[in-house]
Amino acid sequence: MLQFESVSKTxxxxxxxxxxxxxxxxxxxxxxxxxxxxxxxxxxxxxxxxLTFPSSGRVLVYGKPxxxxxxxxxxxxxxxxxxxxxxxxxxxxxGLRGPARQRRDLVRSxxxxxxxxxxxxxxxxxxxxxxxxxxxxxxALASAPRLILLDEPFSALDAIRRAELQDxxxxxxxxxxxxxxxVTHDVEEAIVLADRILxxxxxxxxxIEELLVDLPLDDRRExxxxxxxxxxxxxxxxxxxxxxxxxxxxxxxxxxxxxxxx
Amino acid sequence: MKRLSQxxxxxxxxxxxxxxxLIWQLVQAREVVPTNLLPTPVSxxxxxxxxxxxxxxxxxxxxxxxxxxxGFLLGAAVATLLGAITGVSRSAxxxxxxxxxxxxxxxxxxxxxxxxxxxxxxxxxxxxxxxTGAFFPVYLSLAQGLLDVDRKLVEVxxxxxxxxxQLVRRxxxxxxxxxxxxxxxxxxxxxxxxVVAAEVMGASKGLGFLLVDGQQTGRAxxxxxxxxxxxVLGKLSDLLLCLLSSRFLQWQDSHSLQPA
Numbered sequence: 367m368l369q370f371e372s373v374s375k376t377x378x379x380x381x382x383x384x385x386x387x388x389x390x391x392x393x394x395x396x397x398x399x400x401x402x403x404x405x406x407x408x409x410x411x412x413x414x415x416x417l418t419f420p421s422s423g424r425v426l427v428y429g430k431p432x433x434x435x436x437x438x439x440x441x442x443x444x445x446x447x448x449x450x451x452x453x454x455x456x457x458x459x460x461g462l463r464g465p466a467r468q469r470r471d472l473v474r475s476x477x478x479x480x481x482x483x484x485x486x487x488x489x490x491x492x493x494x495x496x497x498x499x500x501x502x503x504x505x506a507l508a509s510a511p512r513l514i515l516l517d518e519p520f521s522a523l524d525a526i527r528r529a530e531l532q533d534x535x536x537x538x539x540x541x542x543x544x545x546x547x548x549v550t551h552d553v554e555e556a557i558v559l560a561d562r563i564l565x566x567x568x569x570x571x572x573x574i575e576e577l578l579v580d581l582p583l584d585d586r587r588e589x590x591x592x593x594x595x596x597x598x599x600x601x602x603x604x605x606x607x608x609x610x611x612x613x614x615x616x617x618x619x620x621x622x623x624x625x626x627x628x
Numbered sequence: 629m630k631r632l633s634q635x636x637x638x639x640x641x642x643x644x645x646x647x648x649x650l651i652w653q654l655v656q657a658r659e660v661v662p663t664n665l666l667p668t669p670v671s672x673x674x675x676x677x678x679x680x681x682x683x684x685x686x687x688x689x690x691x692x693x694x695x696x697x698x699g700f701l702l703g704a705a706v707a708t709l710l711g712a713i714t715g716v717s718r719s720a721x722x723x724x725x726x727x728x729x730x731x732x733x734x735x736x737x738x739x740x741x742x743x744x745x746x747x748x749x750x751x752x753x754x755x756x757x758x759x760t761g762a763f764f765p766v767y768l769s770l771a772q773g774l775l776d777v778d779r780k781l782v783e784v785x786x787x788x789x790x791x792x793x794q795l796v797r798r799x800x801x802x803x804x805x806x807x808x809x810x811x812x813x814x815x816x817x818x819x820x821x822x823v824v825a826a827e828v829m830g831a832s833k834g835l836g837f838l839l840v841d842g843q844q845t846g847r848a849x850x851x852x853x854x855x856x857x858x859x860v861l862g863k864l865s866d867l868l869l870c871l872l873s874s875r876f877l878q879w880q881d882s883h884s885l886q887p888a
């Protein structure tokens with residue numbers, strides 16, 4: 367479905383965001399990438415989306431190198447990114463092709479699935495943050511993608527809304543069997559949403575660990591293994607930060623390490 | 629139902645002008661300054677009344693408005709075309725923008741001799757001058773408005789597989805519309821300024837001609853009448869433009885649109 371073959375990305379200013387990333391997402395699989403901010407995880411997602419291109423290595427979707435955004439790949443951004451001049455209906459229809467009637471039906475069913483079927487005539491300025499993000503989900507789903515890329519999609523919401531939308535997304539996943547790549551700095555979110563978690567380390571961005579989430583899909587937050595997984599993830603994230611810090615400022619790393627022990 | 633104070637809000641605009649006129653009238657009724665230099669508001673209104681009764685006023689108003697309309701439409705049309713091109717295409721911007729930006733720095737009146745030489749002393753040179761004035765605010769605002777469109781929104785279009793033309797039509801143009809309207813308003817304002825310049829330079833009709841006529845015949849009331857009419861026309865045309873554009877800008881989540 368999605369494949370990275372030793373992908374590196376160095377920006378024109380010489381900053382290496384990603385180094386030798388290899389990963390593979392099979393159809394129907396859900397993978398989360400966690401890492402502290404600045405570790406290159408958003409760059410990784412943008413590469414998968416075809417919004418930017420690797421300096422070396424290859425990004426493949428359906429076995430073909432990505433040279434432009436693929437029509438069957440959806441992207442759910444960190445912000446809703448709705449067009450403020452369009453109604454909710456028109457925002458969901460944004461980018462849909464085909465006859466008007468068919469588009470209307472797709473919009474209706476997408477809004478129904480996110481529970482906003484009565485809000486089609488609203489404008490973005492009338493929506494709360496959670497509603498706007500649900501409209502964005504509807505827009506991402508209306509085009510029936512096979513692979514969906516999520517960039518910290520719920521991070522701007524309060525804890526209750528976030529959990530609600532995460533559960534919601536899981537239901538959608540169960541009915542659609544969407545392949546999913548989600549990038550987040552929220553370890554709980556990664557455990558709740560993914561089957562496999564990749565931990566990234568910054569400067570330059572690399573994948574340093576892979577964890578399988580071997581839990582049933584329902585109510586993972588309540589599962590006894592949840593806390594254990596969470597601890598393990600936090601631990602490896604700290605190690606990643608520590609290692610990258612020592613790569614840049616050895617003394618700073620010693621300091622933070624002693625602070626951690628103390 | 630709206631409260632009464634809410635309904636009377638537009639009336640607030642008249643409070644200050646009315647007070648100024650009232651004080652002016654009361655002071656000048658005692659001829660503090662000689663009235664041939666500073667006439668009373670009432671005599672200015674009387675001058676307008678006389679002009680209107682002979683039918684002269686309509687003629688002057690019509691010709692001035694017609695010049696502004698022609699010049700503004702021409703200038704805004706060319707500015708829209710060029711602004712859209714430089715706002716969207718980097719290579720067009722590299723080619724055109726430096727040239728236009730340096731032309732912008734030429735004092736507008738410097739064009740007058742050239743336009744008269746090229747286009748004669750009648751209407752075309754006047755319209756050309758007004759168009760030049762209206763051009764730059766429209767061009768600048770549109771080009772900058774297009775450049776300022778949020779990359780995040782453009783990315784949504786790219787993910788939807790839009791080509792360049794679709795990106796322009798469905799994202800860039802709607803998003804740049806508020807800036808464009810601001811530019812149009814600025815352009816219209818400058819069109820009114822330039823029509824004065826054009827008519828003072830040489831015209832036998834128009835509000836600008838009344839200014840010159842008033843100066844040459846020593847009638848301050850006529851000059852003030854003309855100035856007053858310019859103020860009213862300028863404000864009305866701006867109001868009209870705002871009304872026409874507000875329909876397209878209702879989506880804006882503006883602080884000024886919040887109910888108090």
